[in-house]
Amino acid sequence: MWWYVGRRLLQTIPVILGSTFIVYGLVFLSPGDPIGALFGEKAVPEAVRAQIASQYNLDDPFLVQWLKYLGNALTGDFGTAFSGRPVADLVATAFPVTLKLALMALVIEATLGIAAGFYAGIRRGGIFDSTMLLVSLFVIAVPIFVFGFVMQLIFGVKLGWAPITVGGDASFGRLILPAIVLGLTSFAYILRLTRSSVVDNLTADHVRTARAKGLSSGTVNRRHVLRNSLIPVTTYLGTDLGTLMAGAIVTEGIFNVPGIGRLAFSAVQRGEGPTVVGVVTVMVLIYVLMSLLVDLLYALLDPRIRYA
Amino acid sequence: MRLRRSALAGIAIAAVASVSLAACSSDSDDNGGGSTDSVITAYGTEPQKLLVTTNTNEVGGGNIIDLLYAGLISYDPEGESTNEVAESIESEDNKNWTIKLKDWKFTDGTPVTAESFVKAWTYAADPKNGQLQAYFMYPFAGTTEEGTLVEGATELEGAKAVDDKTIQVTLKEAEPEFPLRLGYSAYYPLPDAAFDESGKITEDFGEKPIGNGPYVLDTWEHEVEAKLTPNDDYKGSREAKNGGVTFKFYTDPDSAYSDLQGGNLDVLEAVPPSALSGFESDDSIQAFTGNGANFASITIPERLEHWSGEEGKLRRAAISKAINREEITEKIFEGSRVPAEDFATSLFPGYTKDIPGSEVLDFDAAEAKKLWAQADDISKFEGSFTVAYNGDGPGNKEWVEALVNQVGKNLGIEAKPKGYATFKELRELVTNREIKTAFRTGWQADYPSIYNYLGPLYGTGAGSNDGDYSNPEVDKLLKEALGAEGDEQAKKLAEVQEILFQDLPAIPLWNQRIAGAAADGVEGVVFSWQGKPEYHLVTK
Numbered sequence: 001m002w003w004y005v006g007r008r009l010l011q012t013i014p015v016i017l018g019s020t021f022i023v024y025g026l027v028f029l030s031p032g033d034p035i036g037a038l039f040g041e042k043a044v045p046e047a048v049r050a051q052i053a054s055q056y057n058l059d060d061p062f063l064v065q066w067l068k069y070l071g072n073a074l075t076g077d078f079g080t081a082f083s084g085r086p087v088a089d090l091v092a093t094a095f096p097v098t099l100k101l102a103l104m105a106l107v108i109e110a111t112l113g114i115a116a117g118f119y120a121g122i123r124r125g126g127i128f129d130s131t132m133l134l135v136s137l138f139v140i141a142v143p144i145f146v147f148g149f150v151m152q153l154i155f156g157v158k159l160g161w162a163p164i165t166v167g168g169d170a171s172f173g174r175l176i177l178p179a180i181v182l183g184l185t186s187f188a189y190i191l192r193l194t195r196s197s198v199v200d201n202l203t204a205d206h207v208r209t210a211r212a213k214g215l216s217s218g219t220v221n222r223r224h225v226l227r228n229s230l231i232p233v234t235t236y237l238g239t240d241l242g243t244l245m246a247g248a249i250v251t252e253g254i255f256n257v258p259g260i261g262r263l264a265f266s267a268v269q270r271g272e273g274p275t276v277v278g279v280v281t282v283m284v285l286i287y288v289l290m291s292l293l294v295d296l297l298y299a300l301l302d303p304r305i306r307y308a
Numbered sequence: 309m310r311l312r313r314s315a316l317a318g319i320a321i322a323a324v325a326s327v328s329l330a331a332c333s334s335d336s337d338d339n340g341g342g343s344t345d346s347v348i349t350a351y352g353t354e355p356q357k358l359l360v361t362t363n364t365n366e367v368g369g370g371n372i373i374d375l376l377y378a379g380l381i382s383y384d385p386e387g388e389s390t391n392e393v394a395e396s397i398e399s400e401d402n403k404n405w406t407i408k409l410k411d412w413k414f415t416d417g418t419p420v421t422a423e424s425f426v427k428a429w430t431y432a433a434d435p436k437n438g439q440l441q442a443y444f445m446y447p448f449a450g451t452t453e454e455g456t457l458v459e460g461a462t463e464l465e466g467a468k469a470v471d472d473k474t475i476q477v478t479l480k481e482a483e484p485e486f487p488l489r490l491g492y493s494a495y496y497p498l499p500d501a502a503f504d505e506s507g508k509i510t511e512d513f514g515e516k517p518i519g520n521g522p523y524v525l526d527t528w529e530h531e532v533e534a535k536l537t538p539n540d541d542y543k544g545s546r547e548a549k550n551g552g553v554t555f556k557f558y559t560d561p562d563s564a565y566s567d568l569q570g571g572n573l574d575v576l577e578a579v580p581p582s583a584l585s586g587f588e589s590d591d592s593i594q595a596f597t598g599n600g601a602n603f604a605s606i607t608i609p610e611r612l613e614h615w616s617g618e619e620g621k622l623r624r625a626a627i628s629k630a631i632n633r634e635e636i637t638e639k640i641f642e643g644s645r646v647p648a649e650d651f652a653t654s655l656f657p658g659y660t661k662d663i664p665g666s667e668v669l670d671f672d673a674a675e676a677k678k679l680w681a682q683a684d685d686i687s688k689f690e691g692s693f694t695v696a697y698n699g700d701g702p703g704n705k706e707w708v709e710a711l712v713n714q715v716g717k718n719l720g721i722e723a724k725p726k727g728y729a730t731f732k733e734l735r736e737l738v739t740n741r742e743i744k745t746a747f748r749t750g751w752q753a754d755y756p757s758i759y760n761y762l763g764p765l766y767g768t769g770a771g772s773n774d775g776d777y778s779n780p781e782v783d784k785l786l787k788e789a790l791g792a793e794g795d796e797q798a799k800k801l802a803e804v805q806e807i808l809f810q811d812l813p814a815i816p817l818w819n820q821r822i823a824g825a826a827a828d829g830v831e832g833v834v835f836s837w838q839g840k841p842e843y844h845l846v847t848k
Contacts, residue, residue, distance in 0.1 A: 032733030033740075038356075038440055040365065041750055043764070043771025044739065045454035047435030048442045055438060084358045084514060085530070093530060152563070157570045164570040165563050167556055168532030253560040256567075258531035262559050269700060270356075271732055 001299075005292065012288045016281060021066060023280045027273040028062045034271035038082065056082070056274075069274060079274030081267070087278040090263055095282060097170045098252070098259035102244040104175055105183030110237055113187045117194025117233075118226055124199055132195070136188035144247070148181045148254035165256035178255040182248060186240050193236055197229035204228070231301050238294030242287040347535075348830070348846045350575040351564045352555030354531050358514025361496040362432035362439040367840075370493060371577075372534050372555060375843060376519035377496040378544045380407060380425070381487060383756060385834045385842045389488060392544045393420055393497065393520070395473075397490070402482035402791065407475040414499040415539055416518045422469035424497035430464040431509065432494060433457045443771060444494035444754070447486065449478040454771065484793045489755050522546045522844050523553060533557055548844045549832060565825070568593055574830045574848060575841050579823045581702050584642035587825055594826045599646070600839040601653050601753050602820035603761060606695055606711075607813070608746040609775040614689050622683035624812035627693070628668045629676035630718035631711055637818050640707045644823045648816035651805050652753075652761035655837055658798030659758065665809030669816060673718040680719050692722035694745035698734040699727045708748065711817075738774050749774055749814055756837045758801050759789055766804075766813050777813030 035049050035058065053059045057068055069079060078087040120129040139147075155177060156164035162177040201207055202225060210220045249261035260279055267275035298305045355369030364373050380394040391397070395408040412420040431437055433445035435456040446455035450465025457464065466478045479486060489495065497520065502513045516525055522544065523536040534555045538548035556573060558564045561580035567573040569592045579587045579595075588595040608624060610616040615623060633647035650663055683689065695712050697704040708725045716723030726745055728734040737743040751772070753760045764770050767786050768778040782804055789800035824841060826833045832845040 031728075031736070032730050033736035034732050036735040036739050037730070037732030038365075039443075041735075041772060042365065043443050043454060045435065045442050045452070045456045047452075047454070047456045048438050048440070051435050051438035083356055084511060090530075149562070152566055157566055160570065164566045164572055165558075168529055254563055256556075256558050256560065256563045258557070262531065266354075266559065269730060271730075 001296075005296070008288075008292045008295075012285070015288060016284055017070075019284045020070070020277050020281055023277050024066045024069065024273055025062060027268075027271060027276050028065065030268075030271060032271060034058070034082070037270065056080075065273065069277065078278050081272050081275045082270060087274045090275060091260070091278045091282055094258060094260045094263045094279075097257060098245055098248050098261060100170060101175050101179055101182060101248060101251070101257060101259060102241055104172070104179035105186070105244050106237065106241055108179055109183035109187035109190055109240075110233075113190030114194050114230070114233060117191040118198055118221075118229070120191070121195040121198025121202070121229070122221060122225075124195075124202075129195070132191055136191050139184050139188040144181065144185060145250050145254060147184055148178075148251055151177060151181055152254060166258075167256055168258065170257065170259075175257070178251050178257055181254075182244060182251045185247075186236075186244065190233060190236060194229060194233050197232055198225055201225045201228050227301060231298065234297050234301065235294055238290045238297075239287065241290050242283060245283055245286060346550055346848050347552040347554055348550045348574045348843065348848060349554045349556055349572070350841070350843060350846075351561070351568075351573060351577055352534065352557050353559070354557045355534075357440070358511060359517045359525070359528070360439075360502075360509050360514045361493050361498065361517075362428060362437075362441045362509075364493065365440045368557070371840065371843070372525070372536065373493050373496070373517075373519075374840075375521055375523040375536055375553060376517055376525055377493065377521040378412070378519075378542070378546070379492070379496050380409075380490040382545050383491050383837065384545055385836060385845065389491065389756075390545050392491070394487075394490070397487045399486075402484045402486070403479050405477040405479070405486060407477060409473045409475070412520055412543075413541055414497075414501075414518050414520045415524050415541065416499060416501055418499050418501070419472070420497050420499075420520050421472045422475040423472070424499060425475055425495070426464065426467045426469045427503070428496065428498040429467050430457075431498070431503075431507075433464050434462070437508070441494035444489075444492065446771075447479050447481070447483060447489070449480050451480075453769070481787070482791045484791065484797075485757055485759060488757055492754050494754075522548050526552070531557055546842075546844050550844070550847050553843045553846075568825055568827055571827050574827045575833060575843070575846055576825045577840055579644075579825050581642075581644075584644050584823060587823065592828065594828065594830065594833070596822065596824040596826065596833055596835060598822040598835055599653070599655050600820035600822045600835075601655055601756075601837055602839065603648065603651070603653060603751045604645070604817045604820070605648075605651075605749050605751075605814035606746050606817065607749045607775040608815070609741075609743070610813075611741070611776060612744065614683075614687060619683045619686040621811060622679050622686070623689070624815060625668050626676045626679035626683065626719060627715055628812060628815045629670065629672045629679065630715045631815070631817070632671040632714055633669065633818055634671065635714075636707055636710050640703065640710050641818075644821050645818035646821050648818050651766075651808050651814070651816055652758045653819050656753070656756050656758050658795075658801060660798065660802045660805075663802050663805045663809060665806055668809055668812065676718055677720065680721070689721065692724055693719075694724050694726045696726040696728060696734060696737075696743060696745050696747040698729070698731040698748075700730050704748065741776070747774075752838070759786075759797070762786060762801060762804055762808075763790065766808060773813075775813050777811070779807060779811060782807050 035052050036044055057065050080086055116132055120132045123129055155162045163174045166174045207224050210224045248259055249265050252259045252261040264279045353368035356366050357363050357369055359369055359373055361373055364370055378392045381389050382392040383389055393409055393412050395410045397407050399405040429445055432439045432441050433451050433456055443455040445451050448464055448466030450458055450461055452458055468476045470476050499518050501518055502509050504510045522539055522542045524539045526535040526537045528534045537552040562582055564573055564576055565580055565583050568576050608615050610620055637645040637647055695708050697708040699705055712723040712725050751761055763786050764772045766777050766782055768783050785800050785804045789797050792800055822835050822839045830848045832847050834842045834845055836842050
């Protein structure tokens with residue numbers, strides 16, 4: 001198994017190289033002059049422009065810029081944003097906030113989604129099942145920012161139950177509302193995934209056999225139905241953490257969370273290559289590590305799965 | 309200092325409070341005066357740069373810097389300029405200025421000397437430092453047109469520290485308005501602590517600047533907030549009336565508005581577009597409106613085919629008359645803009661109503677069509693009239709679409725919008741002169757003067773003359789206006805505008821109207837000539 005883990009980790013190197021290359025390329029190709037934008041509608045003194053361009057390697061061809069970036073990154077220098085702050089610092093302060101938000105959303109959506117989906121699956125066709133199908137359809141259909149604003153207005157402004165925005169204090173209590181909003185869409189998918197998986201498993205041979213052996217229905221449902229049903233859900237959850245972190249852009253804007261989504265958004269707007277690449281690299285790492293974790297979890301859920 | 313105090317009076321807008329405010333401010337004076345301990349929270353955005361006066365040209369950082377520093381002069385809410393750090397600013401010929409300083413201290417205890425100013429200005433002008441405010445040094449002798457030090461120079465020839473308390477300034481041209489500039493952030497002093505041995509401003513200083521203004525930066529938590537506490541040693545004219553100002557950073561003004569409604573935020577300098585239609589009747593907040601200094605226009609460069617000479621003049625006039633400014637400002641901007649009456653703003657001294665030719669701004673579809681036909685007689689217009697805009701500016705798409713719609717309909721031509729995703733994209737095309745269409749332009753004064761709306765935009769070769777407009781008569785008058793004062797200057801500038809109305813190097817559209825808001829119970833909200841709340845006056 002360790003050989004497997006090691007091999008998977010080695011695979012991340014080309015993935016990261018490739019992704020930084022693509023992202024750097026996209027930022028480079030994105031039209032417009034970031035230096036001119038810094039000056040707004042005011043005139044840009046040529047000498048000052050030249051100075052800033054050389055400081056950020058902006059006049060180099062794309063490949064040179066990227067290689068310089070990589071070279072510096074190898075020595076631990078991830079570049080400076082236009083603000084004059086090191087990109088590593090920017091990512092280091094924003095990342096934990098978003099990770100916390102995404103993990104909270106993940107826990108909320110997983111707990112509620114699996115529980116509701118499991119129950120709906122067992123009681124297929126019942127009132128609960130039908131209600132949940134409708135609810136999930138609704139949640140999937142409505143854009144996330146609508147939920148964000150509506151919930152902010154109802155629970156924050158009108159009722160005063162939750163903080164309206166998060167701001168600097170990214171504590172559990174303050175993040176709960178944005179985490180719910182962030183997790184809503186995935187909650188609907190998990191619910192549906194769990195439900196259909198449970199429905200499939202209920203009629204599977206091994207479940208029938210278990211029942212025939214005389215096991216109680218609770219034991220059968222837990223050990224044989226739920227456990228097997230969790231395999232596709234686990235796959236979904238694993239990659240979903242990455243999706244949540246990326247999806248945080250909207251939620252972080254609405255609830256004013258100082259996280260990575262906000263950072264990425266403003267960096268893209270300003271055409272700050274190093275910052276965008278820094279953020280994306282972290283995201284890629286999360287994706288890669290999560291999918292590795294998912295693969296390892298399979299072995300726990302299904303002992304037949306082995307790693308060579 | 310010889311400032312025209314009377315002329316300057318009434319520059320700024322005392323905020324016009326909504327009905328709800330009038331009701332609440334009259335009876336809630338119980339704790340008035342005793343409320344100096346309360347800390348005010350204000351809407352802000354994460355500064356795009358470290359907090360360095362010579363490098364900060366955007367609002368997020370600018371708001372903070374303006375509270376941390378005091379310049380040679382200051383502008384008060386009524387718009388009058390008073391000497392701040394300057395004891396006197398005098399000149400015989402408006403070209404050579406002698407500035408005497410009062411005894412002031414930076415918050416680290418070191419004195420504010422002539423050198424503190426000269427060093428800061430030199431730093432800004434030195435292109436090696438890549439400072440965004442370099443442009444503002446252009447009036448000083450020894451700089452290029454663009455404001456950077458002339459080749460090979462390391463010192464700013466036009467500014468010398470004669471002794472600790474005297475600065476000798478030499479300008480390239482006589483400029484009676486020169487003192488009026490000196491309250492702008494690019495001209496603030498910097499303490500010795502700002503510079504390292506090699507003469508560079510350090511990163512540490514940018515993170516925690518030391519100033520001489522009404523407030524001290526207590527903490528700056530990136531992307532979250534900046535806490536400012538009153539500077540007890542401050543003895544200028546902008547003394548803090550509150551216990552401090554905390555700028556909370558937002559990326560989405562809508563969430564700031566929600567916070568304001570819920571009482572989590574005290575002052576919001578600009579209501580987001582989504583809330584504009586209802587904010588004045590929103591009972592949970594106080595609304596503030598007033599005239600602003602922001603000027604919007606579209607520019608149609610003469611180099612484009614069909615837009616030069618007599619034909620171009622006729623076509624521009626036709627376009628201008630085909631635009632129903634009233635309708636757009638009402639329907640699209642919900643009254644947050646007011647139709648322009650000239651090329652500047654009615655806020656500043658020297659404003660002249662009804663400059664001859666200004667009727668070109670009045671909507672008249674029939675006249676517009678006639679002018680367009682006259683132009684067609686010279687040379688037939690083919691293709692379509694296109695206006696470029698950047699989509700990342702709020703509301704740009706909506707008004708440009710409305711505008712081209714009107715123009716197309718009223719002139720019977722094909723007119724269409726052209727959207728660019730970002731401001732940087734549009735500006736690159738504009739500055740490289742690669743843009744092939746009309747495009748949106750805008751201006752905000754750096755100091756309260758009408759000249760500042762005309763000189764940098766319409767002078768031949770001027771820094772922000774995006775349409776490459778050139779008219780020797782305008783150049784001459786601008787130069788004369790720069791050398792004149794008071795009514796004489798106002799007259800010259802009105803003459804400049806008269807010519808501009810003929811040539812329409814840019815088509816004036818509208819001026820921003822301030823649309824600010826404060827939470828219930830907040831008092832003393834007054835907007836400055838820059839359209840910002842005077843944060844030091846706000847209490848709760």
